[in-house]
Amino acid sequence: MDAFTVSNNYPYSTHYNLDDSPVNYIRNSVKVVVDAYTGATTLYVFDSEDPILASYRRIFPRLFKDASAMPTDLRRHVRYPENTVQSAIGGLWSLPHDESAGLLQS
Numbered sequence: 001m002d003a004f005t006v007s008n009n010y011p012y013s014t015h016y017n018l019d020d021s022p023v024n025y026i027r028n029s030v031k032v033v034v035d036a037y038t039g040a041t042t043l044y045v046f047d048s049e050d051p052i053l054a055s056y057r058r059i060f061p062r063l064f065k066d067a068s069a070m071p072t073d074l075r076r077h078v079r080y081p082e083n084t085v086q087s088a089i090g091g092l093w094s095l096p097h098d099e100s101a102g103l104l105q106s
Contacts, residue, residue, distance in 0.1 A: 003030035003043065005052040029053045030064070031078055044070045046078070 008015065009026035018026065029047035034040070035062065046067045057064050067075070 001032040001034070002028050003032050004028050005030075005050055005056075007052060010052075025052070027052070031067075031070070031073060035071070043068075 001047075005025070005027050006018075006023055006055040008022045013024035015024045017021045017023075027047055027050045029045060029050040030053065031046055033042045033044065035042075044062050044067050045057070045064050047053065048052045048066070053064075
């Protein structure tokens with residue numbers, strides 16, 4: 001499973017609507033693995049630079065494991081979530097741009 005850090009109060013960031021909720025920060029920093037036999041849940045960190053996740057890691061130091069600790073056979077199946085890619089592309093194409101020049105403006 002994918003776990004996201006999300007905020008609508010992240011400094012110096014533009015707000016976008018995501019399912020009718022304003023957000024200005026979203027990252028897919030954690031992959032969650034649930035053992036089908038025991039129900040044991042393991043959270044693997046794939047983005048150690050995520051500042052929101054860093055706060056959670058300080059609060060719950062034993063909850064998260066580094067991505068390198070994920071077994072190789074599981075790691076092969078890790079994918080970037082499609083809905084995040086669609087949100088990123090949707091946000092990019094909704095930026096104001098000069099259609100006559102065909103370039104995005106910053």
